[in-house]
Ligand SMILES: [Zn+2]
């Protein structure tokens with residue numbers, strides 16, 4: 097079901113089993129994708145980016161600097177903490193590779209202080225684990241959303257100026273209120289509802 101979500105990554109009830117198998121689809125070019133949702137893989141919250149060992153060969157187009165919490169020193173928040181989740185990073189890199197263009201991350205990790213300041217959802221995936229808001233910029237938004245599905249993200253939020261992606265357990269598509277009309281117009285149908293229902297776009 098489609099739900100409105102005024103803020104990022106609202107933790108709403110899952111609408112599909114966490115391990116629902118993907119329907120068979122025609123072979124497509126590109127890397128194999130669609131890891132099982134809810135799969136447990138190494139992830140860790142780093143209180144400081146300094147403790148992260150980054151695999152530049154595996155995630156060549158991203159850095160801790162753009163994914164860490166945006167708290168600034170002395171502002172009462174964290175010290176730029178970072179949630180290292182290899183499954184999320186692999187999906188993000190897949191999306192980057194599919195787009196074959198730079199992705200501008202406007203918000204990724206958020207500590208609870210930061211999440212409150214940006215009025216994020218109380219159980220936002222930005223706070224619970226790792227999520228990213230990707231600026232629509234000059235991308236084709238429909239292509240970006242479709243590739244986000246192919247890259248294996250299970251949570252996709254349709255905003256006015258960005259696409260939210262995360263790896264929540266269970267599949268969820270949702271709108272930010274100010275983005276709903278434009279996205280429905282672009283697709284010719286409600287992409288949040290379609291993703292919720294079918295796992296495809
Ligand atoms: Zn978000």
Ligand SMILES: [Zn+2]
Pocket residue numbers: 165166167173174175176177206207208209210
């Ligand atoms: Zn912070």
